[in-house]
Amino acid sequence: MGGALSIDADSLARIAAEGWPALETESLGAWLLRASSGFTRRANSVLAVGDPGMPLDDALARIRTWYGARSLPVYVQLFPDSALDGELAQRGWNIEAPVAFQIAPIATVLVALDVPPLSPATARGNVLVSDAPDAAWIARYHKAGALHEPALRVLCGGPRVLFATVPGDDPSRARAIGRCVLVGEWAGFSAIEVDPAHRRRGLAHAIMRALLERAAAHRATDAYLQVETDNTAALALYERLHFTTHHRYHYRRMPTP
Numbered sequence: 672m673g674g675a676l677s678i679d680a681d682s683l684a685r686i687a688a689e690g691w692p693a694l695e696t697e698s699l700g701a702w703l704l705r706a707s708s709g710f711t712r713r714a715n716s717v718l719a720v721g722d723p724g725m726p727l728d729d730a731l732a733r734i735r736t737w738y739g740a741r742s743l744p745v746y747v748q749l750f751p752d753s754a755l756d757g758e759l760a761q762r763g764w765n766i767e768a769p770v771a772f773q774i775a776p777i778a779t780v781l782v783a784l785d786v787p788p789l790s791p792a793t794a795r796g797n798v799l800v801s802d803a804p805d806a807a808w809i810a811r812y813h814k815a816g817a818l819h820e821p822a823l824r825v826l827c828g829g830p831r832v833l834f835a836t837v838p839g840d841d842p843s844r845a846r847a848i849g850r851c852v853l854v855g856e857w858a859g860f861s862a863i864e865v866d867p868a869h870r871r872r873g874l875a876h877a878i879m880r881a882l883l884e885r886a887a888a889h890r891a892t893d894a895y896l897q898v899e900t901d902n903t904a905a906l907a908l909y910e911r912l913h914f915t916t917h918h919r920y921h922y923r924r925m926p927t928p
Contacts, residue, residue: 678917680750680772680917680918680920681720681721683772683774683895683917683918684718684720684748684772684920685718685720686854686855686857686859686895687713687772687859687895687897688703688705688713688718689829689830689854690829690830690852690854690857690859691711691713691714691825691828691829691852691859691861692714692825692828692829693705693706693707693714693715693825694706694707694708694714694821694824694825694828695707695741697737699717699723699724699725699730699733699734700721700722700723700724700725700730701720701721701722701723701724702717702718702719702720702721702722702723702730702734703717703718703720704717704734704737704738705717705718706737706738706741706743707821707822707824707825708819708821708822709743710819710821710822710825711825712746712748712767712768712922713748713897714825715743715746716746716747716748716922717734717745717746717747717748718748719747719748719749719755727755727758731762731925734747735925744924744925745924745925746767746922746923746924746925747759747764747922747923747925748920748921748922749920749921749922749923750918750919750920751769751919751920751921756923759923760923762926763926764923764924764925764926765923765924765926766921766922766923767921767922767923767924768899768921768922769899769900769901769919769920769921770897770898770899770900770919770920770921771897771898771899771900771906771916771919772895772897772916772917772918772919772920773895773896773897773898773909773914773915773916773917774893774894774895774914774915774917775893775894775909775912775913775914775915776892776893776894777858777883777886777887777891777892777893777894778887778892779913780879780883780894780912780913780914781880781883781884781887783911783912783913784876784879784880784883784912797837797838797877798835798836798837798877798878798880798881799835799836799837799838800833800834800835800836800881800882800885801833801834801836802832802833802834803827803834804823804826804827804834804848804850805834805836806843807836807838807839807842807843807844807845808834808836808845808848809823810843810844810845811836811839811844811845811846811847811848811864811866812848812862812864813864826850826862829852829853829854829859830852830853830854830855831852831853831889832850832851832852832853833850833851833852833853833882833885833886834848834849834850834851835848835849835850835851835878835881835882836848837874837877837878839866839869844866845866846865846866846869846874847864847865847866847869847874847875847877847878848862848863848864848878849861849862849863849864849875849878849879849881849882850862850863850882851882851883851885851886853886853889853891855891856890856891856892856893857891857893857894857895858882858883858886858891858893858894858895859894859895859896860879860882860894860895860896861896861897863875863878863879863905865878875908879912894914895917896909896914900919
């Protein structure tokens, strides 16, 4: 399983940040400030891994100014029960979007996808994989309304990004989609979405298979994904594919003055 057996949460958080790169970043000690015109918390929050290199109150004042200059709320991505988490809780910062960071060996997931009924033959061979999302992919994406130019730059950012599409009867809107970003030996998955009218037909598995096979061809050995903990359907899907939770994180939002 590549380096997944020994990798720590800090390293995985940085890998995931590289796979969902913000359009604007600035270092504050070991912290990473990220801004992307408001498209997703992940690309518009402080990745608080390590030490900011200054007293906490000074660091918080710095990030308040930085995000205020961009008319963005202040979010900090951090690990539950960490010292920083406790400090922000005392200051009245609220928790938002708890996330399970899950990992699995690519080979293990591919074996699971071969077990009926996870991948019916009718769903195989219909997946198109490309280096950029087309109009049909974008139309299916649940954040399509927010896909202004900065958002597309985030989606297409990363060392190497692959987009999978199952075409629909309407050529302007995909039946199912997915995104995979390759960061070294890691393949990160996101935007696995299926038209509600075509769910439970193996399309999500077909998308995963196509992207995993392409990732393996590029010598990736391990997969990761980030799932909000209230998304029970997605968590059940990934459990069947032998993903396990490596760690959890959440965001805390600075109170409005």
